[in-house]
Amino acid sequence: RPTCLHLRPPVVKPNDFIPLFNDCISAASSRTQEYLLFKDPEDKFHPSPDVFLMTYITQSVCLNLTDAFNCTAMTPEQRILLGADWVWAVLEKPTKNPRIQIAVQVLHLPEREDAEENAIAVEGCSESLQMAQIESSSKTTYERLVGFCTSIGKDCYALFLFFGKRNDKENIYGVLSNNFEAAIGKCNKIDRPFIENFFKGSRYLHTPSGMMQALMSKKEGDPLTLMIKFS
Amino acid sequence: VKHMAATQDVKGKGEGGDQNFDYMFKLLIIGNSSVGKTSFLFRYADDAFTSAFVSTVGIDFKVKTVYKNDKRIKLQIWDTAGQERYRTITTAYYRGAMGFILMYDITNEESFGAVQDWSTQIKTYSWDNAQVVLAGNKCDMEEERVVSVDSGRLLAEQLGFEFFETSAKDNINVKQTFERLVDLICEKMSESLDTDPAVTTGAPTAKLTDSAPPLQQPGCNC
Numbered sequence: 001r002p003t004c005l006h007l008r009p010p011v012v013k014p015n016d017f018i019p020l021f022n023d024c025i026s027a028a029s030s031r032t033q034e035y036l037l038f039k040d041p042e043d044k045f046h047p048s049p050d051v052f053l054m055t056y057i058t059q060s061v062c063l064n065l066t067d068a069f070n071c072t073a074m075t076p077e078q079r080i081l082l083g084a085d086w087v088w089a090v091l092e093k094p095t096k097n098p099r100i101q102i103a104v105q106v107l108h109l110p111e112r113e114d115a116e117e118n119a120i121a122v123e124g125c126s127e128s129l130q131m132a133q134i135e136s137s138s139k140t141t142y143e144r145l146v147g148f149c150t151s152i153g154k155d156c157y158a159l160f161l162f163f164g165k166r167n168d169k170e171n172i173y174g175v176l177s178n179n180f181e182a183a184i185g186k187c188n189k190i191d192r193p194f195i196e197n198f199f200k201g202s203r204y205l206h207t208p209s210g211m212m213q214a215l216m217s218k219k220e221g222d223p224l225t226l227m228i229k230f231s
Numbered sequence: 232v233k234h235m236a237a238t239q240d241v242k243g244k245g246e247g248g249d250q251n252f253d254y255m256f257k258l259l260i261i262g263n264s265s266v267g268k269t270s271f272l273f274r275y276a277d278d279a280f281t282s283a284f285v286s287t288v289g290i291d292f293k294v295k296t297v298y299k300n301d302k303r304i305k306l307q308i309w310d311t312a313g314q315e316r317y318r319t320i321t322t323a324y325y326r327g328a329m330g331f332i333l334m335y336d337i338t339n340e341e342s343f344g345a346v347q348d349w350s351t352q353i354k355t356y357s358w359d360n361a362q363v364v365l366a367g368n369k370c371d372m373e374e375e376r377v378v379s380v381d382s383g384r385l386l387a388e389q390l391g392f393e394f395f396e397t398s399a400k401d402n403i404n405v406k407q408t409f410e411r412l413v414d415l416i417c418e419k420m421s422e423s424l425d426t427d428p429a430v431t432t433g434a435p436t437a438k439l440t441d442s443a444p445p446l447q448q449p450g451c452n453c
Binding site: 077078148151 | 285286288289290291292293294307314316317319320323
């Protein structure tokens with residue numbers, strides 16, 4: 001448990017967690033940006049999703065957020081099987097069952113994506129990771145995330161979190177939707193260009209708390225797609 | 232007719248882990264949320280236990296190799312989320328499973344009441360020949376028990392399942408449950424081979440079964 005200077009009382013009202021969520025995102029994004037801003041002379045480093053995640057979790061525990069809104073880090077096997085690095089959930093009281101979920105997949109800049117793949121190859125995949133890859137080889141990592149969210153329903157959103165974009169390598173952006181699967185019906189492949197394309201058509205970028213407000217106020221079962229700037 | 236299938240003589244390549252095995256069995260642990268499925272798998276695969284509860288998201292798995300009659304059997308053990316919202320994704324993994332550990336919590340009546348439904352899920356989504364062991368977990372919590380050993384045993388008999396009371400926390404009957412399930416699968420495979428040698432690819436010459444081990448005391452003895 002991290003050292004917390006000011007442990008806050010648990011949140012009570014349904015939307016009370018949103019400013020706290022915003023604080024956690026702010027801390028995690030700033031920390032990740034330190035890595036995004038690093039000029040690597042050899043292009044060998046890439047900011048791991050864990051940098052963001054660890055900072056986020058540390059803050060969320062300090063702010064006593066986790067009873068209302070929790071964060072589950074995926075195991076290495078789950079990251080491959082489900083295509084998610086972590087899953088956020090708005091929890092129902094008193095059951096603590098998820099009411100709304102956001103499954104997050106981190107995307108690096110294309111050149112860093114390659115570096116990461118090489119790193120995995122060099123490390124040597126464990127047996128269970130190889131098995132997980134075989135199990136999910138029929139789908140791309142993007143499709144796995146969308147498939148996982150679709151299997152749960154409209155209250156589960158896929159969030160592709162970009163650690164840097166081609167034209168802005170130092171900021172964190174996201175595309176969130178509970179309706180990516182609609183693209184499959186239109187014969188579109190869910191790949192990186194498809195996801196990046198959402199930014200081209202949209203001028204409005206939500207803040208993290210704006211995103212959360214939109215999720216909380218949305219009518220059940222309705223489709224929702226948002227672009228977000230996290231940093 | 233659906234047949235039992237086993238992955239055989241798959242010689243993998245790569246640096247990580249032991250890649251050679253004679254058989255691979257796919258097993259699933261199912262049951263209501265918070266009965267202890269993940270803890271049970273952690274105890275078996277890693278000999279570890281933590282009382283912190285983290286609800287499983289979707290599905291996960293671990294791998295463990297066991298030896299039986301000089302054969303290496305790789306167990307791919309799938310840990311499923313018990314919550315209803317994950318039912319579509321978890322049932323997708325039932326297909327091809329050779330064995331199930333259907334788990335309830337002896338301190339939770341509702342989880343015991345749901346066993347029949349889980350059993351129906353197995354029949355609906357898995358092979359006809361899949362083997363099932365019923366496990367009443369958390370038998371270390373005798374003071375909070377609401378499901379008797381006899382109720383568990385009776386239900387297992389009615390459903391045609393083997394039965395153990397278990398504790399992931401105190402490491403009671405964890406290994407035994409998996410070993411019994413592996414034995415049951417081996418027996419079933421052997422029967423299938425006797426009646427139809429074509430049921431497994433590669434037509435193995437070796438049988439895995441030997442004389443069945445004596446039945447263990449299903450109760451917790453605690």
